[in-house]
Amino acid sequence: MSNNFISNAIREIKTFNLAVNASVSIHDHNSDPVPQAAELLPLENNPCAFCARHLNCMDTNGQCRKMHTNAIMESHYRGGSYSYTCSLGCHFWVNPVYYDERLAGALTGRGFSADKEEICSRMYETCNGSLSKDELMKKIERFPMIKPDRIKPLSELSLICAKSISVRSESCHSSMERFSLHQKELAEKVEDIKNRNTGGGPRYEYSLDKEQELLEAIKQGDAKSGMYILSDILAEIINTEHRDFKHIQYRAIELAVLLSRTGTLTGFNTRTMIESNNFHIKSIQEATNTEALCNALYKITDDLAMQINSFRELQHSSALKRAESFILDNFTRKISLEEIAKISGFSSPYFSTIFKDEMGENLSSYLNRLRVEKARAMLKRTNFALSKIAGDCGFEDQSWFSKIFKQYTGMSPGRYRSHSL
8 A cells, every 4th residue: 555545544534433422443444443543443442452451352263364254355245334243342344445446455443343342341341350340341441332333324324434445446346346245146146056966967067168158258248158158168167177176277267267358359459358367367367266266256347348348349440450459569669649640540630539439548548547547567576777667668767767657656656666675
């Protein structure tokens, strides 16, 4: 997380807490509190910190940490709020926060709803008498208390806050929410196949025809049908591989490559599709459970279908495809409007007009965005000097590079690199 990201998050959370008298803080994806945000929840008001110090809850086989980490991942898979209760009766709700379309952490709210005497009794039993009930009651008086009927409204408000804090991840919450519905559909199909395979009838075998149906749906830009068919395929893979995660992972990678090739056959720039495919394969390789790798495949299918559908609807798709291919092959050098327009077959003024109408931004902005994205990747993955990165990404000089990069990312190239390490 960048400092700007954290500063904005802290400012919004403070406002939220003051407005609704709640106790919400920010944690990273491992459930660790973000250090800069520690002041959002003072130690004496933090039930988790108190338990870790006095009750040894956090030391019981790491159960508390595992509970909170799993909750963050559950909220991520849902794309929204997830509520749960610890063994002492403290209620929690979490909402995922994204940075650059990746899970960065979560907003975590907490509070007790039980009677204070009941909380005291639970804590006294847990601490084995190391603290008296009077001492415990004094601590409990400072803990956030919350009525049960406020938990859902507060979690929904927290979700709005989480979406506002997330950076360059506008579609993540809605996408993950949709993927959550497909996961439920997938679970039902897996169970259905399992029942048929164990019911004494003919065994359900993997169907290659389903793959062709999926590819055809994507070629037509039909995301809805594509996602439904993908669930069929994944259910078959999970059952065929006897739910062995590693084998399912290998099959998922094969499917990701197959899907990416469909994109190139449909007219997308080959290099762009390969880079996108590498990103998605990395997501599958980094997945630690079936749910995560299925979500990665849902995202590939969703992205491909929507991109193809959008491109099919462009009035001048053929001309813009030629121009896009030329731009993607040459944007790392200085190219002119005249060059690109000539490739498209239109005059410069007409091409400039239809490009903005169809693509939603002018050519200059489009080129700058591509160059900044290329520069961001180089800053993360290489130790090249800023002057070399500027030249390799098509910027006229380092000064212009810094100005445009800051305009799109909110920080200088040097600062971006230091925060990406």
